[in-house]
Amino acid sequence: MKSNKQFLIAAFGHTRHSHPSPLPLRKVVTSGTLSVAAILATACGSGGSGSMQSDAAAANAALVAQGQQIFRFDTFGDETKWTDTLRMHEVIAAAVDPTTALSVGLKVDAEALPPAVVQGIQNGTVDLKSPATTIALLKLNAVIGLQGTVETIAGTDTLTHVGITCALCHSTVDNSFAPGIGKRLDGWPNRDLNPGAIIALSPALDAATKAVFNSWGKGKYDPRFNLDGINGPQVIPPAYGLAGIHSITSTGDGSDIAYWNRYVGVTQMGGHGSFSEPRTGVNVTNGTDDLITSKLPALQAYQLSLNAPPPPAGSFDPAAAARGQAVFNGAGTCSTCHSGSELTDANSRLHPASDVVSEPEPNGTPSYASRSATRQYRTAPLHGLWQHAPYFHNGTAPTLDAVVQMYNTKKSLGLSNADMADLVEYLKSL
Numbered sequence: 395m396k397s398n399k400q401f402l403i404a405a406f407g408h409t410r411h412s413h414p415s416p417l418p419l420r421k422v423v424t425s426g427t428l429s430v431a432a433i434l435a436t437a438c439g440s441g442g443s444g445s446m447q448s449d450a451a452a453a454n455a456a457l458v459a460q461g462q463q464i465f466r467f468d469t470f471g472d473e474t475k476w477t478d479t480l481r482m483h484e485v486i487a488a489a490v491d492p493t494t495a496l497s498v499g500l501k502v503d504a505e506a507l508p509p510a511v512v513q514g515i516q517n518g519t520v521d522l523k524s525p526a527t528t529i530a531l532l533k534l535n536a537v538i539g540l541q542g543t544v545e546t547i548a549g550t551d552t553l554t555h556v557g558i559t560c561a562l563c564h565s566t567v568d569n570s571f572a573p574g575i576g577k578r579l580d581g582w583p584n585r586d587l588n589p590g591a592i593i594a595l596s597p598a599l600d601a602a603t604k605a606v607f608n609s610w611g612k613g614k615y616d617p618r619f620n621l622d623g624i625n626g627p628q629v630i631p632p633a634y635g636l637a638g639i640h641s642i643t644s645t646g647d648g649s650d651i652a653y654w655n656r657y658v659g660v661t662q663m664g665g666h667g668s669f670s671e672p673r674t675g676v677n678v679t680n681g682t683d684d685l686i687t688s689k690l691p692a693l694q695a696y697q698l699s700l701n702a703p704p705p706p707a708g709s710f711d712p713a714a715a716a717r718g719q720a721v722f723n724g725a726g727t728c729s730t731c732h733s734g735s736e737l738t739d740a741n742s743r744l745h746p747a748s749d750v751v752s753e754p755e756p757n758g759t760p761s762y763a764s765r766s767a768t769r770q771y772r773t774a775p776l777h778g779l780w781q782h783a784p785y786f787h788n789g790t791a792p793t794l795d796a797v798v799q800m801y802n803t804k805k806s807l808g809l810s811n812a813d814m815a816d817l818v819e820y821l822k823s824l
């Protein structure tokens with residue numbers, strides 16, 4: 395045990411991530427140093443033609459690079475919520491060893507691990523049953539979506555602050571090193587993550603509130619519960635494949651991603667800044683400073699750069715998918731709403747709850763649309779479907795087979811079993 399600890403300290407002392415806190419990183423993001431450097435780098439790379447087009451491309455590349463840092467590492471000062479209010483730093487230090495962290499769906503960025511730690515995990519000298527190892531991983535900035543500040547107090551590495559970032563829910567890893575440990579996949583929803591179970595560990599919550607959080611299950615989070623008191627968790631959606639779609643979230647609350655990023659950054663993550671929405675009466679200000687507004691353009695540019703992942707080779711039957719496309723456009727009537735290159739009519743209209751097959755909500759919960767700003771649903775874009783089961787805003791369809799069954803039954807489509815099987819192959823191909 396003792397030797398493990400010494401090993402960790404020795405190993406972790408020699409990394410480029412040995413800062414005691416994530417502050418230096420944030421400084422890069424907010425000072426604009428990165429963006430100037432990136433503009434210079436990209437401009438030089440473009441051969442110095444000086445055309446307006448390459449200047450614009452370089453500026454966008456810089457913005458995207460800056461947005462990636464924000465998406466992955468910026469807490470917008472939400473330590474106020476996760477540390478000062480919820481005291482999650484105490485929970486982590488006392489009880490969350492890496493095995494527990496992985497079991498609630500937290501992911502580890504293998505590329506942030508120095509070789510000695512990789513070796514230690516492989517040969518078992520790094521103790522995955524010790525919370526001290528979690529703190530060491532936080533110090534390396536290797537736990538996806540968690541930003542820890544680790545300070546040396548009386549000779550011991552101590553977690554003094556913890557905050558969360560967008561990547562907590564909207565990134566996962568490719569498991570290339572071990573289950574839950576691998577390269578980052580930004581924009582891919584973390585459907586293993588159990589945010590409710592994690593929040594319920596907070597000593598600051600009463601039993602009734604903990605029971606609500608514990609009822610959500612993995613891959614789900616209710617981004618309105620703390621405001622309207624209704625318990626209706628939503629599936630964590632992808633943050634990729636949104637370019638060209640001007641209707642954001644399952645209810646189309648915003649016309650651009652930045653609208654929702656401000657909402658979630660302030661009202662859910664607890665970042666410093668303001669969000670106000672007259673349609674729902676939500677009006678929240680955290681802190682006296684604004685650590686969000688200036689970051690929204692870069693954060694949005696980054697998300698718009700994330701494409702839906704193509705289906706893995708061999709994951710569907712191409713001939714059946716081609717037949718399924720004909721069902722989609724014909725007898726299935728799917729293309730009456732799932733139209734255009736993104737397979738959604740989101741830019742021209744929203745739909746009343748009576749149009750969707752995912753209602754009524756489970757457990758008698760009020761319609762999610764009724765809790766939103768638009769009170770309607772957006773036709774979901776369909777690229778990358780293969781990657782993110784379960785389906786619909788509330789996850790009522792566990793598989794694509796279930797999706798097609800629900801449409802066939804509820805919309806009385808009268809599709810044959812063969813048509814439905816082909817349609818599923820088409821959906822897998824998107």
Ligand code: HEC
Nearest residue numbers: 559560563589615628629630631633642643644655658659
């Ligand atoms: C605790 C988990 C969690 C965190 C953290 C989180 N989100 Fe989300 N996000 C969700 C859920 C759940 C929804 C679904 C909301 C809805 O549809 O009403 C969502 C919706 C979205 C959407 C809409 C996707 C679409 O199809 O239109 C985007 C974009 C998004 N989040 C980006 C972000 C960004 C950027 C951050 C950081 C500022 C962030 N999220 C932080 C859980 C989270």
Ligand code: HEC
Nearest residue numbers: 726727728731749750752771772773774785786787797801
């Ligand atoms: C009347 C418009 C309309 C028609 C017709 C329609 N859809 Fe949808 N579709 C929607 C809406 C709106 C949603 C979002 C519902 C929700 O999130 O609960 C959706 C969601 C989906 C989803 C879930 C996507 C996700 O990310 O979870 C799939 C898959 C889907 N539809 C496939 C189909 C198929 C296949 C057909 C034809 C059999 C079809 N749809 C017909 C409007 C429509």
